[in-house]
Amino acid sequence: MRKDRFYLYDKGTIATVYGGMLFLNGILVALCVFFTVRFIGDHDPGWIVLDVFLILAIVFTFILSLKGNAWRKYCISCLVNESGIHCRGLLWRPFTIQWEDVRTCGIYTYNISYIKKTVIVLSKEHDMKDSKNIEEVNFVSRERIAIECRPDVWEILSKFIPNDIRKKFEDANTHSRNAFFRR
Incomplete structure (x- = not known):
């Protein structure tokens, strides 16, 4: 890979x-x-x-x-470059979320039992808002992607993500809070 x-x-x-x-x-x-x-x-x-x-x-x-969306999102792989995030999966046709099309982005941290997960959400939608429902935050579609924030993923994303989004994510991550932003 x-x-x-x-x-x-x-x-x-x-x-x-x-x-x-x-x-x-x-x-x-x-x-x-x-x-x-x-x-x-x-x-x-x-x-x-x-x-x-x-x-x-x-x-x-x-x-x-x-x-449903519940199982097939686990096999989606993504490629990140200057133009955007290109994703494909077992049951998905390839799709791209371009950086200039991202209208709402967010970072969301939740706890399941003793496990703490942080998710980065990038969406083409304008009306996305902070949610308490974990499945709603993790929903993946052709217009919206939720990525589990791991160090290797953040390293890849930080190379290509636009500066305005990166600064907002870093600010939210340093203060350990959930935040959704509009561009």
């Missing part, structure tokens, strides 16, 4: 999310196989209902993992 390309989330988070999905589906498949082998000779149709329920759970889990 090139030095100026990064994923929105660190590899540990990506592995945890997709490993958990794989583990959940593995347990459901194992239960499905167990019940099928265990009760195949019985004349009681109750196990078939349980088997069908488990198969539907597997299918719905897989479909939901591909549908």
Whole structure:
């Protein structure tokens, strides 16, 4: 991977999310196989209902993992250069957020349990505001991107991000506060 390309989330988070999905589906498949082998000779149709329920759970889990914004954002990789941020993912067509199109930017810090995360948000929208909802802040679309602020990502971004945005981010980061700015 090139030095100026990064994923929105660190590899540990990506592995945890997709490993958990794989583990959940593995347990459901194992239960499905167990019940099928265990009760195949019985004349009681109750196990078939349980088997069908488990198969539907597997299918719905897989479909939901591909549908919403919740899972597919973990595999988006971005390339940063002078013109903007160029992103692509498994289920996304490539898209670009150009620096001159960024209308609202922000930095948001939140705590989940004992983990503190900082997110940089760049948006083409004018009406973005500070939110208490974590999923709303982390929402990724073709018009808006939320990047987990890690030292390697900040190093890449600070090379190419416009000066007015960089100064606002550094000010908000030094004072450890959530801040959203309009350009």
